[in-house]
Amino acid sequence: MSNHLLSSFPVLLIFLFSPTNLAQSPAQAPAVPVAPTVPVTPAVPVTPMVQAAPTPSGSPPNITAILEKAGHFITFIRLLKSTQTDTLIRNQLKADSSNGLTVFAASDNAFGNLSTGALNSYSDEQKAQLAKFHLISSVLSITDFQTVTNPIATEAGPSIPMNVTESGNQLNITTGTVNTTVTGTVYTDNRLAVYQVDRVLLPLYFFSTPAPAPGPVPSKPKKKAPAPTGLSGDASVSLSGAVRVIQRQLGVVSFGGISCCRTSFVCLS
Known part of the structure; x- marks a missing residue:
């Protein structure tokens, strides 16, 4: 009898510590599925020329x-x-x-x-x-x-x-x-x-620089009449302010306000 128990003891030990009788560890939670990565579309840059919203009807644009x-x-x-x-x-x-x-x-x-x-x-x-x-x-x-x-x-x-x-x-x-x-x-x-x-x-x-307005045209100086240069045969000569003697190709001599012709010695006063 004792021999029979001793011979079955190893079998009992194997049965007690077999994997089927060991306490099972808690089951692990199933993995959460990861959502697929969605590619991010880059923002479209706003151009400087963005048209403003239309003005409400009836109001003039500001x-x-x-x-x-x-x-x-x-x-x-x-x-x-x-x-x-x-x-x-x-x-x-x-x-x-x-x-x-x-x-x-x-x-x-x-x-x-x-x-x-x-x-x-x-x-x-x-x-x-x-x-x-x-x-x-x-x-x-x-x-x-x-x-x-x-x-x-x-x-x-x-x-x-x-x-x-x-x-x-x-x-x-x-x-x-x-x-x-x-x-x-x-x-x-x-x-x-x-x-x-x-x-x-x-x-x-x-x-554009406008052209300056034309100024007044300066007038030319008037020429003075030439002064008498003397007595000549073809000139009209006034003597003593009273008597005028016209004589071609003849000389005239004056004495103290009296004019005389040298050819005829006729004196005129």
Whole structure:
């Protein structure tokens, strides 16, 4: 009996410590599936020429608000305000009979390219004309410039025109002193079109020096009559202020106020 127990003891030990009877470890949580990486699309850079939102119907477009929203037009806005051109634009856009306006807005970079102190050197009248020279008295789209007649009159007056030509959706502008192109559209609707230019549109007459007015023509000095040189046979001679003797090829002798002819010795008093 004891021998039988001893012989079965190893078998019991093997049974107790077999892998099937050992305590199983807790089951591991299933791995959370990782979502596939979605490629991030880089943001599209915003170009400087973002068109401002259209103005609500019935309200005239506000040129300064449009330029402020677009940015980089600080100097041009200051020029419009100091010359009251912004008020002119607002009043014209309010008018029922207005044909609209086209504005060539010079960027801050354009004014920075002017010679130092150039803008401040202009008189108030010149600054006002400079601001108005950037305005055309009708609203024109890019394609409208295909049919315009050059030179185009500006708000500065018909005597200060410019030429604008369209070539492949590009507007070329020349003023006689400045050649530039439109670099983008800032704003457009049925009453107002605003285009950016990177050169200040300087009118030709700013650089034209008028010829001085002709002065009075100096009068030539009058020639004095030659003084009598003496007595001659062919001259009329006055003697003593009373008697005039005309004698060809004869001499005359005067004695104390009495004139005598040498040939006849006849004395005349």
